[in-house]
Structures are given as structure tokens and as C-alpha cells.
Amino acid sequence: METGKALETSLRILNAAEILFVEHGFSGTSMRQITGAAQVNIAAVNYYFGSKEGLFQAVFERRAEPFARLSLDKINQLTSSKNNFTATEVAEAFMSAAMEMGSNPAHGGLIFVKLLARSYVEPNPVLKEKLPQRYGELTRRYLEALGQALPHLSSQEVSWRFHFMTSAMFNAFAGNNVMRLFMTQSLVNARDPQLVAQMLLPFIAAGLNSPAAV
Known part of the structure; x- marks a missing residue:
């Protein structure tokens, strides 16, 4: 089970990625944009979602x-x-x-x-x-x-x-x-x-x- 801080971080990534995917689409959204908007490093995205593809799937499935x-x-x-x-x-x-x-x-x-x-x-x-x-x-x-x-x-x-x-x-x-x-x-x-x-x-x-x- 995710701790409060871990849950907050993963939700911040999801929310930031969701907005960017809407505005630019999957191909038009870079990991740099996502990490910048969520104020995390790329290691955090990979830790919670595995990849950009995994993050996109998580955004949609939610x-x-x-x-x-x-x-x-x-x-x-x-x-x-x-x-x-x-x-x-x-x-x-x-x-x-x-x-x-x-x-x-x-x-x-x-x-x-x-x-x-x-x-x-x-x-x-x-x-x-x-x-x-x-x-x-x-x-x-x-x-x-x-x-x-x-x-x-x-x-x-x-x-x-x-x-x-x-x-x-x-x-x-x-x-x-x-x-x-x-x-x-x-x-x-x-x-x-x-x-x-x-x-x-x-x-x-x-x-x-x-x-x-x-």
C-alpha cells in the first residue's frame, strides 16, 4: 500500500500527465514536460508507472x-x-x-x-x-x-x-x-x-x- 507521500506524488504525476496528454496527445507530450509540470524527476515517473506508455495507460484507466x-x-x-x-x-x-x-x-x-x-x-x-x-x-x-x-x-x-x-x-x-x-x-x-x-x-x-x- 502506498504511503501518503507516495500517493500524493503518484497523483500529482497522473494529474499533470492527464492535462498534457489532452493538450498535446500522447506523441506530442514529452517526459520532460510531464516531470516539469509534476515537479518530479524522471525516476519517479518510472518508479510509479514504468514508462510513458504505462503512465498513459494509468491516466486512461483511472x-x-x-x-x-x-x-x-x-x-x-x-x-x-x-x-x-x-x-x-x-x-x-x-x-x-x-x-x-x-x-x-x-x-x-x-x-x-x-x-x-x-x-x-x-x-x-x-x-x-x-x-x-x-x-x-x-x-x-x-x-x-x-x-x-x-x-x-x-x-x-x-x-x-x-x-x-x-x-x-x-x-x-x-x-x-x-x-x-x-x-x-x-x-x-x-x-x-x-x-x-x-x-x-x-x-x-x-x-x-x-x-x-x-
């Missing part, structure tokens, strides 16, 4: 379980409370889990929402095996719910729409403002997760509820 549990709770509440739920409500359940995590400082607040988004936008070998294990059941339940809400679609097309739904959400919550590539000033504030959610849900709902493509 938040992944609460998010998976909350997301499952949301979809289970929806499907158990009514028989005729809509695809929009399924999307809203998934998004509300992310936003609820984002409003809870104990689970990392908006930092974790952005970290999760970055983890999907910039896939990392460290998480390649962990993500299916952590989110396999969550994905199955949401696909099942979407299939029930969209009975006119084949299972293949339901899977495509879930893919597009989650891709749009994670890209949007990553805070990347694509409009900045084309114009110096933009009315889009991609760094406000609440605003992103408000603007994104109608867009996703329209895609989910569109006629079958094939």
Missing part, C-alpha cells in the same frame, strides 16, 4: 471504468423505462454520460471528456487491447438499442451509424476547430463542451433517423 459504468447505466435506464424509445434518445444517453462525467471533478471533469475524445481521434497502441475489453459491453448495448429504435435498418447499417455517431462526438469533443483551417475568425467555439453537445445532438439525430442508405 477514468475509463466510471465512464463505462455511467454509459451503461444511461442506456439501461432508457431501455427499461420505455418500449418505444427513439434513436435520438439513444444518442442523447451516450452524450449525457460524457457530459455528466465532464461535470464531475472527481472523475476528471471536462479534462477526461477531452482525453477520451483524443484517445479515439488519435488511436494509441497502448490502448489497442484495453478499449475492447473496457467498452465491449457498452458498444453491444448501444448497438442493440439503436437496432431496436431503427428496425428498418440492417445490422450492418446500424453499426455504420453508431460508428459515425461516436466518431462525430469524439471528434467534436476533442476541441479541434476545423473552421480555423479555412478562416481566421469563426463563430464555432469547439472548446466549449456544453455548446458542442447542444449543437451536435440535432446533427447526429438527423443522421441516425435518415432513410436507409442501401
Whole structure:
């Protein structure tokens, strides 16, 4: 069991690394940046986490379980409370889990929402095996719910729409403002997760509820 001082040091490293991974991604974050932000030496990082890869996994795992549990709770509440739920409500359940995590400082607040988004936008070998294990059941339940809400679609097309739904959400919550590539000033504030959610849900709902493509 870690002593109070050891626990404080490891948490300081985790918290500093989490912010840096959100801002710069895994590849763009150096050990020098992490040790500087956490005010520790590299030996401390290696002692507690083994490597940069081990630290990244620890940062992600600390938040992944609460998010998976909350997301499952949301979809289970929806499907158990009514028989005729809509695809929009399924999307809203998934998004509300992310936003609820984002409003809870104990689970990392908006930092974790952005970290999760970055983890999907910039896939990392460290998480390649962990993500299916952590989110396999969550994905199955949401696909099942979407299939029930969209009975006119084949299972293949339901899977495509879930893919597009989650891709749009994670890209949007990553805070990347694509409009900045084309114009110096933009009315889009991609760094406000609440605003992103408000603007994104109608867009996703329209895609989910569109006629079958094939």
C-alpha cells in the first residue's frame, strides 16, 4: 500500500500527465514536460508507472471504468423505462454520460471528456487491447438499442451509424476547430463542451433517423 507521500506524488504525476496528454496527445507530450509540470524527476515517473506508455495507460484507466459504468447505466435506464424509445434518445444517453462525467471533478471533469475524445481521434497502441475489453459491453448495448429504435435498418447499417455517431462526438469533443483551417475568425467555439453537445445532438439525430442508405 502506498504511503501518503507516495500517493500524493503518484497523483500529482497522473494529474499533470492527464492535462498534457489532452493538450498535446500522447506523441506530442514529452517526459520532460510531464516531470516539469509534476515537479518530479524522471525516476519517479518510472518508479510509479514504468514508462510513458504505462503512465498513459494509468491516466486512461483511472477514468475509463466510471465512464463505462455511467454509459451503461444511461442506456439501461432508457431501455427499461420505455418500449418505444427513439434513436435520438439513444444518442442523447451516450452524450449525457460524457457530459455528466465532464461535470464531475472527481472523475476528471471536462479534462477526461477531452482525453477520451483524443484517445479515439488519435488511436494509441497502448490502448489497442484495453478499449475492447473496457467498452465491449457498452458498444453491444448501444448497438442493440439503436437496432431496436431503427428496425428498418440492417445490422450492418446500424453499426455504420453508431460508428459515425461516436466518431462525430469524439471528434467534436476533442476541441479541434476545423473552421480555423479555412478562416481566421469563426463563430464555432469547439472548446466549449456544453455548446458542442447542444449543437451536435440535432446533427447526429438527423443522421441516425435518415432513410436507409442501401
